[in-house]
Amino acid sequence: MFSDPYDSVNHYDEMLAADGTCREHYLPFLEMIKNVPVEKLKQLQYTTDKAQMAMGMTFNVYHDKQGIEKILHLDIIPRIISASEWNKIEAGLKQRIYALNLFIQDIYNDQKILKDRVLPRELIESCPGYLKQCNGLTPPKGIWCHITGTDLVRDKDGEFYVLEDNLRCPSGVSYQLESREIIKRVFPNLLSKMGVAPVSNYPSRLLNILQFLSDKKKPVVGVLTPGVYNSAYFEHSYLALAMGVELVIGQDLVVMNERVYMQTTSGLQQIDVLYRRIDDTFLDPLAFNPESLLGVPGIYSAYMAGNIALANAPGTGIADDKAIYAFVPKIIRYYLDEEPALSNVRTYICSEKKDCEYVLAHLDELVVKETNAAGGYGMMIGPRASNSERQTFKKLIKSNPRNYIAQPMLSLSTVPTLVDSNLEPRHVDLRPYVLYGEEIEVIPGAFTRVALKRGSLVVNSSQGGGSKDTWVLQQ
C-alpha cells in the first residue's frame, strides 16, 4: 500500500516517524486502512471526485482556457492532528490574533509602537495595505480582524511555524466544511471512533460574530461578493446559504443618507453588517480606487458614520504585509509582554540594508516573496530557480527592496496521499480559521492544502495543489 521506499526521513511525516513506525495518533486510522484493498481505496477516491462535481464544489481559474470551473482535488487520506499538538496551535493563534488586532488599532490611532521605535515608521507608511482613510477610526467593538485564516507549516524539526497571517479575505473554509461532509461518507465509523472534533457549526459561529457587530436586536447581515466569476464564488454562496443571509453584489446596494440599502422586489431594505469578500481598495470608488466597478459608492462614509459594520474591517492589510510579518514576534512581546507561542519563519527584510545584502548573496538558498502578493504568485524558490530567474529577482530586489522579503527554504511536512495505486508522501500546509467576536475562537479543523506533484512545495490551489480533510482529535 505504501510506496516503496516511503521517505519519512528527509521530511517530517505526519503519519510515519523517521524509523517507519506509525505515530500514535494515526494508529487507529492505519489499523482500519490496512484492511482496505487498494482497489477499494481507488474506488472511494473516484466517488469523492464525483461527489465534488455533483455538489458544484468548484473554483474559477483566471486565464485558463480549459474552462473556468475546476474542482479542487480532495485526497481521501485525512491529515490528523493530535489533541496536544492542537492545543498548542490554538493557544498560539489566539495570542497572535489578539496582539495583531491591538497592533492595527494602535497604528490607526495612537501609534505608540512607532513612537516607541519598535517598528520603523517608513515600513508602515510604505505598506500598500496601510489605509490613511482609517486614521482615527475605531471599528465596531474595536475588532478589526474578525476572520483570519493563518497559514502554518511544519518544518523538519516537527515544529509548526506561521507562514502568513491572511487577515484580509482568507478563503478555503467552505472546502474544509464540504470536504468533511464527503470524507464522513468515505470513513463513516472512524470519525466518531477516533473522536474527531466536528466543524459543521462554523457558519453559525460566523453569523454570531457578525451579528455581534451591530447593536440592533435583529441586524440584517449579508455577504458581499465580487460576483459569480470570482474564484471563490462557491465559498461566498456557500456561506450565505449556510448562514441564511443574503448574498449581494455591489449593484444590489445603494447608499443614501450614509445608510446602506439593498434593492429588493418590495423596495429598499437597510443592511447592517456585511461580510465583505472584496478587497479594501475596491470597496468604494468614492473613497478608494475610483476605477472599481465591484464596490458600492458611498459605503465607506456609511461605515465611518457607524451605520454599517464591515468584516474584516478595511485597513487590516497593514498586518498582512510580509515585511510587517517579520515583526510579529516583536509585536506580540510589545503589546502582551509574552513570548510568542507559535514561531515565525526567519525572515530577511530587503528594505533593511544588512538583510538585503545577505539575501542578494544567498539567492540560491532562499525563498524570495513579494511583500504584498498572495496565491503563490510573485515568488521565487531559490534552490529550484534557474540562473536567469535568480538574475531577474536580483534586479527586482535592487530596484525596489521594500517590495521583497526572503526566507530560508522550509521542508514542509508530508502526509500519505493516494497516488495511482500507492500511498506516497506529499507536502502539506495547514490553514486553521480564527473567529474574533465576543471572544477569539479557533475552529478545530483546518484547510490542509497538499502539493500533488512529487517533491513540490507549492500547495496553492491556483497552482495545482489539492486538499485534505483535517481531523483534530479531541482526546
Add this chain to the structure above:
Amino acid sequence: MLSRVANSVYWLGRYLERSENYSRFIDVNFNLMVDLPPNVKEQWEPLIRATGDYDLYIKNYDSFNREDAIYFLAFDENNPNSLYMSVSKARENARVVRENLTKESWEKLNEIYLYVKEGADKQVWKKEDCSQFFMDVKYGIQLLYGIAENSVARTVGWYFIHLGQYLERADKTSRILDVKYHILLPSADEVGSPLDFLQWTALLKSVSGFNFYRRFYGKIEPVNIVELLVLNKYFPRSVFFCLTNAEICLRTISGTTGKGYSNTAEKTLGALQSRLEYQDVNDVISSGLHEYLDALQVKLNNISDAIHDNFFKLNPNDMNQNNLQE
C-alpha cells in the same frame, strides 16, 4: 427578495421549463418518426419552426435531417435556446442565487447539467436511438420539480420561479399549436388516415396531453385540440391554465388581494387572463387561429416586460454617486 435575485430565479423557472419542453418535443418527434410509414420523409422542420429559431437554422444547415435537427435543438451552442444552452443558463442562474435554493435542488440541477454536457461529449445526436437520453433529461427536471415541491419554502422566490415557468409554458404551448395546426390542417384528404392520427397524437403527446384528451374529449378533432391547448381549465399546459396560475403568483408577490391591480404587470396579465376566461373555442378560431396566437404571443412578451420593469430593474448605484457629490 433582492431584485437581482428575483430576476435570476424568474429566468431559472423559464429556462427549466424550456429545457423540459425541448426534451419532450425531441423525444416525441423522434418517436413519431419511428412510427412513420416507409415512404414518408422524416419531418423535423415543423419542430424547428415551433421553437421560433427557423431563421437561425437555415442560416447554418442545408437540410432538415435528423442528426442536424437534433444537434441544433439539443446541443448547438450557437442556438441560444438549445437544450444545452437552456440547461446551462438555468444552472448559471441557479449558481448566481445558489444561497436561495435548497442544497438538494441545486445538486439535482447541477447533475442534469453535467448529464447534458456528457451527452454533448458523447455525441448523442448520432445515435440510432437517442430517445432514452431525452427522456432521462425530462425525468431529471421533473424530479427536480418534485424535490423543490417538498423542500422549497413558499416565499417570494418560489412564486417568481413559477411565474417564469407558467409564462414560458404558455408561450411554448401556443407556439407548438400554431405550427402544428397549420401543417396538419391542409391535409384534408388525409383526415382520419393513420398518418393524420399519428400526427395529432404526437402534438398531444408533446404537451403531455394525450391521455387527458382521450378522457375529456374522446375522438381526435382539431377544434377540441385547440380548446384543450388554449382554453381548458384543468389541463396544466393550456394557455388559460398557465395565465391563471401566473396571475396567482404575481398577486402573491405583490400582496394584492381582492379585485383590481396594483402594478402594470398585474394589469396586463390580468387583462389577458380574463379575456381568455370568457372566450370559447369559436372566438379563438373565427378570426384565424394563427392571428389569434400571434397576438397572444405579443401580449405574453408585454407581460414579461412589465414584470421586468416592476420588479427587476435596478437603480444603478452610480446615480447615487452623483447625488452624493452634489
